Every structure is written in structure tokens, then in C-alpha cells.
Amino acid sequence: MKTQIYYFSETGNSLHIAGELKKRVPGSSLVSMVAAERSDRLKAEAEKVGFVFPIHCLCVPLFVRAFLEKIDLSGATYLFAVTSRECSEKVFSTVNRVLSKQDRRLDASFSVQMPETYLPVFEVDTDEEIRRSKSAVRGRYHHPEVSAGELIHSKN
Numbered sequence: 001m002k003t004q005i006y007y008f009s010e011t012g013n014s015l016h017i018a019g020e021l022k023k024r025v026p027g028s029s030l031v032s033m034v035a036a037e038r039s040d041r042l043k044a045e046a047e048k049v050g051f052v053f054p055i056h057c058l059c060v061p062l063f064v065r066a067f068l069e070k071i072d073l074s075g076a077t078y079l080f081a082v083t084s085r086e087c088s089e090k091v092f093s094t095v096n097r098v099l100s101k102q103d104r105r106l107d108a109s110f111s112v113q114m115p116e117t118y119l120p121v122f123e124v125d126t127d128e129e130i131r132r133s134k135s136a137v138r139g140r141y142h143h144p145e146v147s148a149g150e151l152i153h154s155k156n
Contacts, residue, residue, distance in 0.1 A: 002046035003028035006036065006071075008053040008064050013084040017112050018052040021082070033067045043072040048080075051095070055085040060094045068098045080108040 003025050009015035022028045029046075033053075036042060053064045060068075073079065081095055092109040099105055113133065125133070 004046040
């Protein structure tokens, strides 16, 4: 079974998460939402499709929302989303509302806490905080009970 992971990343956090998923999910490929959106035909070509994106002002970025409205997911049997910031259920509810126009909804949703990047509001993490975050993320990826592949392969 093929898995396509579509990502939208401006600072590299979402690209990093998508890359880590690709390493751990057999048969997966990465697709930039920006590059895919430029193509004539925007159709997912895999059974499992994921979307990795940041949170903008506690919401789904406008570009991602527009992308989700355009992409044809008719061949997909499993949909998941991963945000590069912890977020409220409102974010995933918004994604589901957009997907409902295709009679679809997310089968799974996840948030990964990454370093702060909006500098006017947040303080920049110290080197020690960044090391702790990296350590925590590595620990999550290597959880002895559940792997990223199992999360993608098990339907809720």
C-alpha cells in the first residue's frame, strides 16, 4: 500500500516531521503542497494520504485549506493530518469540515510540538530547550508499543 504525505512548510518544521514520517512508513513519498497545487491535475495517487502543516494564528493556514478544497481524494482509503504545533481540536474540525465536501473525514490526527517560530509573540527557545524537544520527539518516534507505521496502518 502506498502512502503520500503532502506537506506545507515555511520554516522547515513541517518538512522535518514529514521527512521523519517518510523514513518510518514503508512505501511512502513526500509531496510539497505548493508544487502539487501548481499541477494541472490535483489528485492523490495513494490509498493512504497524510497532510503535514503548521498552525497559523491557531488555525489551518489559508493555503492548506485551499489545497484541501482542491485535491481529489476519491482513491484514498485512509486520511491523516499532523500539525507542527500543538493545537486545539478546532484545527482538525476545520480540516474535517473542508473534507466533508468530498464526503470524507480524517481517520487520525496528531500534533507534534516543535520550536516556536513566530518571534513577535513567542520567546526563542534556548539551546537546552531545543535539545530537550529533540530528545522528546526522538523518544516519541521510537515508542516501544506503537510505531509511526502502525499508526498509519491501523484505522480508528
